[in-house]
Amino acid sequence: MAAADAIEAVVLRTLRYGEADLIAHVHARGEGKRGVIAKGARKPRSRLGARLEPFLVVQLQLIATRSDLATVRNVEIIDAHEHLRSSWQAQQVGAAALDLVAKLAADGEPNDAMHHLLRSFLGHLDAAAADAPTIEARGTALLAAFELKLLHAIGLTPQLGSCVRCGNAVGIVAYSAADGGVVCSTCRIADDAFLAAATHGAAVELLRDSLADIAARDLTDRADAPTLRALRTDIVAGTARAHAGVSVRRPL
Ligand SMILES: [Zn+2]
Numbered sequence: 001m002a003a004a005d006a007i008e009a010v011v012l013r014t015l016r017y018g019e020a021d022l023i024a025h026v027h028a029r030g031e032g033k034r035g036v037i038a039k040g041a042r043k044p045r046s047r048l049g050a051r052l053e054p055f056l057v058v059q060l061q062l063i064a065t066r067s068d069l070a071t072v073r074n075v076e077i078i079d080a081h082e083h084l085r086s087s088w089q090a091q092q093v094g095a096a097a098l099d100l101v102a103k104l105a106a107d108g109e110p111n112d113a114m115h116h117l118l119r120s121f122l123g124h125l126d127a128a129a130a131d132a133p134t135i136e137a138r139g140t141a142l143l144a145a146f147e148l149k150l151l152h153a154i155g156l157t158p159q160l161g162s163c164v165r166c167g168n169a170v171g172i173v174a175y176s177a178a179d180g181g182v183v184c185s186t187c188r189i190a191d192d193a194f195l196a197a198a199t200h201g202a203a204v205e206l207l208r209d210s211l212a213d214i215a216a217r218d219l220t221d222r223a224d225a226p227t228l229r230a231l232r233t234d235i236v237a238g239t240a241r242a243h244a245g246v247s248v249r250r251p252l
Pocket residue numbers: 163164165166167168183184185186187188
């Protein structure tokens with residue numbers, strides 16, 4: 001056994017293990033997705049358990065072991081995301097994001113773009129959760145943007161600028177999950193999903209604009225709920241299913 005350096009990580013999910021242990025799946029800076037085990041974390045007096053919960057950004061001190069699961073020696077909270085964790089709606093939105101990272105991130109494969117994107121998303125979702133009446137609308141827009149950027153971070157960026165089959169930039173009417181891009185009226189086949197102009201426009205904006213810009217926008221400037229639903233179903237979920245074999249959770 002050797003002591004390892006401290007790592008920064010987002011807790012994706014936790015599982016009870018044995019009588020009093022806790023296994024946490026985290027996404028760590030410089031390391032990607034990995035599992036860690038906190039021995040005795042579910043005992044009443046343990047200081048580890050309360051610091052290993054989904055949505056927390058933590059600094060982990062690990063003891064390397066022979067198994068895939070390093071043992072947690074100490075945990076310090078970097079970002080508690082209190083608003084997020086006390087809002088039911090924000091938790092539903094955030095859980096969909098953590099779930100997608102858990103499914104799309106490869107074990108032990110560093111992806112710092114993904115790590116920073118997730119931390120940025122959780123920070124903006126936490127700020128949005130402080131305003132209860134608007135969290136559902138703001139949260140869903142942030143989630144759709146996060147999902148598009150996450151596809152980008154793993155090399156599955158949807159082609160939105162021109163027809164994926166002929167390169168035409170005009171007459172876009174559909175989205176092909178199989179081909180990973182928009183399709184014009186000439187090239188459309190029966191398998192392609194209808195793509196409304198509003199949905200196409202929202203996808204272009206949410207992929208292009210920073211999460212900070214999206215979080216700061218007026219609610220009236222935002223794509224409406226049916227547009228975001230279509231975007232998440234046809235573009236995000238369709239692409240994730242066709243190219244990574246994973247399903248996307250519906251938050252609300
Ligand atoms: Zn075409």
